[in-house]
Amino acid sequence: MENPPADGAYIKGLFLEGARWDRENMVVGESKPKILYDVMPIIWLQPGEKAKFQKKATYDCPVYKTSARRGTLSTTGHSTNYVLNMQLPSDKPESHWINRGVALICQLND
Numbered sequence: 001m002e003n004p005p006a007d008g009a010y011i012k013g014l015f016l017e018g019a020r021w022d023r024e025n026m027v028v029g030e031s032k033p034k035i036l037y038d039v040m041p042i043i044w045l046q047p048g049e050k051a052k053f054q055k056k057a058t059y060d061c062p063v064y065k066t067s068a069r070r071g072t073l074s075t076t077g078h079s080t081n082y083v084l085n086m087q088l089p090s091d092k093p094e095s096h097w098i099n100r101g102v103a104l105i106c107q108l109n110d
Helices: 095-097
Strands: 009-011 015-017 021-024 027-029 037-039 041-046 057-068 082-089 101-109
Touching: 027 082, 057 095
Parallel strands: 057 101
Antiparallel strands: 009 041, 015 037, 015 101, 021 027, 057 082
16 A cells, blocks of 8 residues: 555554454455464545445454453453454354454464
């Protein structure tokens, strides 16, 4: 990406744990055998009004700073390791990915 977007921001460097990003179908897919993490492509975070979002099949994926997925409880009631949720396109019900513990991670352990 040579130029910034007109609205929002591009982010890169996220890892998908418990699943993979299916680059052909552009949806969350099943992990490949023995592969724990999949590098996500560049994501465009685009602000908008929730009421105007198109209804699509998505997985409301939590994003964590580290793969530990734990931290101390902050005054907002969230873990200090929690960042936000991202809606990822999916061709399976959200419960499928919740049962697999799928999450986006900002950094991997060494």
